[in-house]
Amino acid sequence: MVAETQNGRETDGALGEWLADELLRRILSGEVPVGSWIRHAAVAEEFGVSRTPVREALRVLHAQGVVTITPNRGARVNGHSGRDIRELGAVRGELEGLAAELAAGLIDDDQLRRLNSAWDRYDRAVDAHQAADPEADPAGVTEAARLWAEANEDFHGVILEAAASHQLSLTIAEISRRLPRNSAFAAYAGNSRLLRQNSAEHRQIAEAINAGDAARARRAMTRHVRSSAEALARWVENQGQSRDR
Amino acid sequence: MVAETQNGRETDGALGEWLADELLRRILSGEVPVGSWIRHAAVAEEFGVSRTPVREALRVLHAQGVVTITPNRGARVNGHSGRDIRELGAVRGELEGLAAELAAGLIDDDQLRRLNSAWDRYDRAVDAHQAADPEADPAGVTEAARLWAEANEDFHGVILEAAASHQLSLTIAEISRRLPRNSAFAAYAGNSRLLRQNSAEHRQIAEAINAGDAARARRAMTRHVRSSAEALARWVENQGQSRDR
DNA sequence: GGCCCCAGTTTTGCATCCAATCGATCCGTC
DNA sequence: GACGGATCGATTGGATGCAAAACTGGGGCC
Numbered sequence: 001m002v003a004e005t006q007n008g009r010e011t012d013g014a015l016g017e018w019l020a021d022e023l024l025r026r027i028l029s030g031e032v033p034v035g036s037w038i039r040h041a042a043v044a045e046e047f048g049v050s051r052t053p054v055r056e057a058l059r060v061l062h063a064q065g066v067v068t069i070t071p072n073r074g075a076r077v078n079g080h081s082g083r084d085i086r087e088l089g090a091v092r093g094e095l096e097g098l099a100a101e102l103a104a105g106l107i108d109d110d111q112l113r114r115l116n117s118a119w120d121r122y123d124r125a126v127d128a129h130q131a132a133d134p135e136a137d138p139a140g141v142t143e144a145a146r147l148w149a150e151a152n153e154d155f156h157g158v159i160l161e162a163a164a165s166h167q168l169s170l171t172i173a174e175i176s177r178r179l180p181r182n183s184a185f186a187a188y189a190g191n192s193r194l195l196r197q198n199s200a201e202h203r204q205i206a207e208a209i210n211a212g213d214a215a216r217a218r219r220a221m222t223r224h225v226r227s228s229a230e231a232l233a234r235w236v237e238n239q240g241q242s243r244d245r
Numbered sequence: 246m247v248a249e250t251q252n253g254r255e256t257d258g259a260l261g262e263w264l265a266d267e268l269l270r271r272i273l274s275g276e277v278p279v280g281s282w283i284r285h286a287a288v289a290e291e292f293g294v295s296r297t298p299v300r301e302a303l304r305v306l307h308a309q310g311v312v313t314i315t316p317n318r319g320a321r322v323n324g325h326s327g328r329d330i331r332e333l334g335a336v337r338g339e340l341e342g343l344a345a346e347l348a349a350g351l352i353d354d355d356q357l358r359r360l361n362s363a364w365d366r367y368d369r370a371v372d373a374h375q376a377a378d379p380e381a382d383p384a385g386v387t388e389a390a391r392l393w394a395e396a397n398e399d400f401h402g403v404i405l406e407a408a409a410s411h412q413l414s415l416t417i418a419e420i421s422r423r424l425p426r427n428s429a430f431a432a433y434a435g436n437s438r439l440l441r442q443n444s445a446e447h448r449q450i451a452e453a454i455n456a457g458d459a460a461r462a463r464r465a466m467t468r469h470v471r472s473s474a475e476a477l478a479r480w481v482e483n484q485g486q487s488r489d490r
Numbered sequence: 491g492g493c494c495c496c497a498g499t500t501t502t503g504c505a506t507c508c509a510a511t512c513g514a515t516c517c518g519t520c
Numbered sequence: 521g522a523c524g525g526a527t528c529g530a531t532t533g534g535a536t537g538c539a540a541a542a543c544t545g546g547g548g549c550c
Contacts, residue, residue, distance in 0.1 A: 014314070014316050014533090015533075015534075016304055016533090016534095017304075020308070039500095039501075039502095040501075040502070041500095041501075041502095049534075049535090050534060050535045050536070051502090051535085051536090052297070052533085052534055052535065052536090053533085053534065053535095055301065055502090055503080056300065056301055056304045059261055059262075059301045059304065059305055060304055060305060060307075060308040062305075063265070063305040063308050063309060064308060065415065069259075069262075071259050071502085071503090071541090072501080072502055072503075072540080072541045072542060073501085073502080073541090073542070073543095074501070074502070084411065084412055087410045087411060087412035087413060088412045090343065090410065090412075090413070091340065091343070091410075091412055091413050091416050094339040094340060094342075094343050095336065095339060095340075097339075098335065098336070098339050165332045165335065165336075166329070166332060167329055167332035167333045167335075167336055167420075167423070168332060168335070168336050170310065171336050171416065171419070171420060174416070174419055175412075175416060178412070259503090260503075260504075261503090261504095284531075284532095285531075285532070286530095286531075286532095294504080294505085295504060295505045295506070296505085296506095296532090297503085297504055297505065297506090298503085298504070298505095300532085300533085316511090316532085316533085317510080317511045317512060317531080317532055317533075318511090318512070318513095318531085318532075319531070319532065
């Protein structure tokens with residue numbers, strides 16, 4: 001249970017930083033459920049460090065809006081209401097729309113190739129997911145699902161890279177921290193129609209960028225991000241009815 | 246120099262948090278110059294606390310992109326190149342544009358009144374600033390300058406409030422942390438033409454919101470924020486030529 | 491039977507202490 | 521005189537210790 005003290009962590013002497021990343025990963029992946037408390041002592045023991053770097057990591061996560069620290073009480077993982085998710089979708093839609101607009105004018109051959117590859121892989125992963133999963137895996141973390149999630153990240157990542165704006169990337173990364181991905185995972189894994197729609201939207205965006213049509217790329221991207229957020233918001237709201245919190 | 250240990254700080258037991266705010270304020274105001282190192286011991290002594298909360302505060306500022314922490318070396322205040330500032334202007338332009346669009350449809354009477362008040366105060370402060378300052382105050386922190394800076398904050402603040410999107414506010418606040426305001430201060434204080442132009446842009450935005458024309462409000466706001474950033478970027482680039490860093 | 495109060499325990503928050511690392515300076519050698 | 525290496529000082533990074541605050545449970549009182 002303690003065990004890992006040095007499982008190749010390459011910390012560069014920034015232990016608190018590394019802890020923040022690791023905790024963030026667990027929170028986004030859903031290993032640490034929304035609403036749960038994070039205890040200094042528990043984390044410290046698990047990673048084989050003292051409470052000091054744990055405190056630092058938690059304060060960083062608090063500053064990033066991932067957890068909330070109540071004085072003398074502790075840190076708990078932030079959840080988001082449907083409204084929050086829609087708002088985040090609007091914000092992210094603007095920024096990714098801007099990225100798509102910039103990318104349409106700046107993308108190079110290699111990035112274009114990777115963009116089309118990502119879109120293609122996404123498509124095929126959805127096919128595989130739909131074919132191989134006849135309600136057999138309610139948890140939704142099939143291999144195919146992992147693949148389309150990865151392809152999706154690549155798709156958006158290449159566009160962001162092509163936009164070549166460091167501050168834009170930073171800001172989008174900041175927003176992504178506020179949205180647990182496993183929610184998106186679960187919301188999409190069970191709804192093939194959404195996956196298909198996403199795929200079609202990706203194709204439209206890729207086409208516009210291929211054609212160098214900045215305005216169209218932007219509109220398509222903004223619409224895509226917003227509709228994804230809308231779907232996620234509805235899923236969360238439905239879940240909320242049956243699950244206590 | 247030590248002195249203040251308890252000058253009404255009302256910390257609620259969140260000392261690290263308070264320190265981060267205070268340090269951020271000093272950095273944004275320019276009291277702590279860009280590029281300078283921030284030493285744990287110095288800050289700890291000045292505020293009469295131990296190094297532990299100082300460390301936490303610096304890590305928070307690092308996570309927010311305000312300072313950079315080099316392992317085993319320390320934290321130094323981040324500056325921004327002209328390019329960074331233009332990128333930030335593009336990002337912020339999108340988000341404040343969205344805010345203006347939303348505000349045009351949601352603003353209530355009281356907010357509308359405060360919006361027009363802010364715009365009016367800005368105008369008058371610029372008049373006063375221009376009249377009272379015949380190159381007499383190169384530092385640029387005249388009373389009139391303070392007034393227009395405040396009116397400017399109010400103007401943007403009311404629009405953001407009317408947009409009624411918590412996540413949007415959070416994101417814009419996040420971006421604001423990356424831009425030292427004293428730069429903007431100094432850049433504008435010496436250039437009346439820019440102040441006038443800003444004033445005119447504010448009026449256009451206010452008019453569009455008054456008229457409930459969301460699309461026009463958005464365009465005007467985006468253009469306004471971008472041109473402000475462009476002016477600031479040029480000022481920083483010119484400064485950079487004569488000043489070492 | 492329900493409510494309130496009080497002690498015990500848990501947990502956070504900060505301070506202090508010790509180790510590790512980096513840069514600077516000084517010395518020796520070529 | 522210049523370069524290379526070792527030692528010293530300064531500074532950060534992490535661990536531990538201790539006090540304060542908040543939850544928990546139990547007992548007494550109304």
